Amino acid sequence: MREYIPPATRFVTLPPGFTLHRGGRLHGARIAYESVGQPNAAKDNTILILPGLSPDAHVCSHAEDPSAGWWESMVGAGKPIDTRRWHVICVNSLGSCKGSTGPASPNPSNGEPYGLSFPELSMEDIADAAAFVVRSLGVKQLACVVGASMGAMTSLALAARHPDLTPHLINISGAASAQPFAIAIRALQREAIKSDPQWNQGAYSAESFPKSGMVMARKLAFLTYRSAQEWNQRFGRDKLGLESDSAAPFGIEFSVEGYLECHAHRFTSGFDPNAYLYLSRCIDRFDLAEASRCDVADALARLSVESALVIGVETDFLFPISQQRQIADGLAAGGAQVSYVPLDSPAGHDAFLVDFERFGPPVAAYLASLSPGCQGNLAAVNLLTI
Structure with missing residues (x-):
């Protein structure tokens, strides 16, 4: 794999001996981030x-980098997250291969890639690393x-472990713990990789x-990112129209097969x-209730969140909309002012990456409610408020 790091990416080095949730330690680890927009004098618009x-x-x-970003x-x-008003920091997760330290990074003890010697990773570690980046940039509390x-x-792990940083949340197509179906799908993906002799x-x-x-x-994963409704609308039973290759029986025939092949x-x-x-595996293991030894509803209610926007998609079967409703109900039970938005998008789990006409307005409205002069005034937001 040839690593590509965008030219505007910056790095923050984590403290020596950065301790992970499951007991491992990292030395000389770094987190990649980009910063867009300007912090105000009070540094409360991040x-x-x-x-x-x-x-x-x-x-x-x-x-610094005019190429299109992933969002x-x-x-x-x-745009809905308006960088004329907000200072935006986006971090690449600890454990990734897009600039932050992960299994592909050189182990400082021998200069070779960590591989499977990389410590066990948890969502809590990713949250802790992101919190360190934010504080290192002089931000005491995020907007x-x-x-x-x-x-x-x-974001839920961050709210649990760093409540001083996270008074307001926008939680999109997420979950407080992984469901068995999603775990099974990801287990098959891991099995496919491990079964390759290479x-x-x-x-x-x-x-x-x-x-x-x-x-x-990746083919297995992508099948779960979109809904059957979208696959039907987009491809139907269209065929590629290629001549049959007798040397490759059962080769690619339908347009949807070709699309998956190209994408993967x-x-x-x-x-x-x-x-x-x-x-x-980090996703599968995450359970917000694990550390507090209670059920998920109680764990959500214990988060010190003032307000939240929770968005789910009706056609998402990887992170079912019932999980977003659970988050919204749990945060509301803890006293947070919560707006819950179930969207009827055909795009499934990946809707937040493609269906901007539906996602943009509620995000923009919620952030407008956090602007100076109407801080936390969700009553002015035309959303389903719990």
């Missing part, structure tokens, strides 16, 4: 964006934390890379297999 499993820290285009239509001047998918899980117990190289395992894992190969060329394994 929004932290916590991404899902695969994105880097380049969330949107800006002067280009949501973040930027005049809002925005998390989507895995990032939504991270994986070699995590000791692969650019010349001997588990490409077929990664391609299969493109992803595989830029993502480390071991990082995929670590982050995938």
Whole structure:
């Protein structure tokens, strides 16, 4: 894998001997981030964006890097997360392969990639690393934390472990713990990678890379990111129209097969297999109630959150909308002012990455309620308020 780090990416080095939730330690680890917009004099206009499993820290285009970011239509001047008003920090998760220290990074003890010697990773570690970045930049309290998918899980861990940083949350297509179906799907993805002989117990190289395992894992994942409704609308039973190749029986025939093949190969060329394994298992293991030894509802109610916007998608079967309703109800039970928005989008779990017409307005309205002069005034927001 050839690592690509956007030119505007900056780095914060974590403290020596950074202790992980499950007991491991990291020395000389770093976290990649990008900063867009300007902090005000009080440094109280900073929004932290916590991404899902695969994105880097380049969330949107800006002067230092005009290339489109992974959330280009949501973040930027005049957009729902308006960088003329807000100072935005986007971090790349600890354990990733997009600039932050992870299994593909050199182990300072021997200069070789960590591989499977990388310590066990948890969502709490990702949250702690993000909190360290924020504080190192001189921000004592965030205006809002925005998390989507895995990032939504991270945002809950951040609120639990760093309540002084997180008075307001936007939690998108997230969960307080993984459900069995999602765990099973990710277990199959990990099995596909580990079953590739080129994986070699995590000791692969650019010349001997588990490409077929990664391609299969990504195809399995992408099937769950979109809904059956969208697959039907987008591809139907269209065929590629290619001549049959007798040397390759049961080859690609339908347009949807070709799409999955192209998408999976493109992803595989830029993502480390071991990082995929670590982050995938990290998602499965997350349980907000684990540390507090209570049920999820009580764990959510114990979070010191003043307000939250919780958005889910009716067609999402990877992070079902019932999980977003659980988050909204739990936060509200703890006294937070919560707006819950169930969206009827055909795009499934990935809707927040593609369906900006539906996601943009509630995000913009909620952030407007946090602006000076109407701080926390969700009554003015046309949302389903609990």
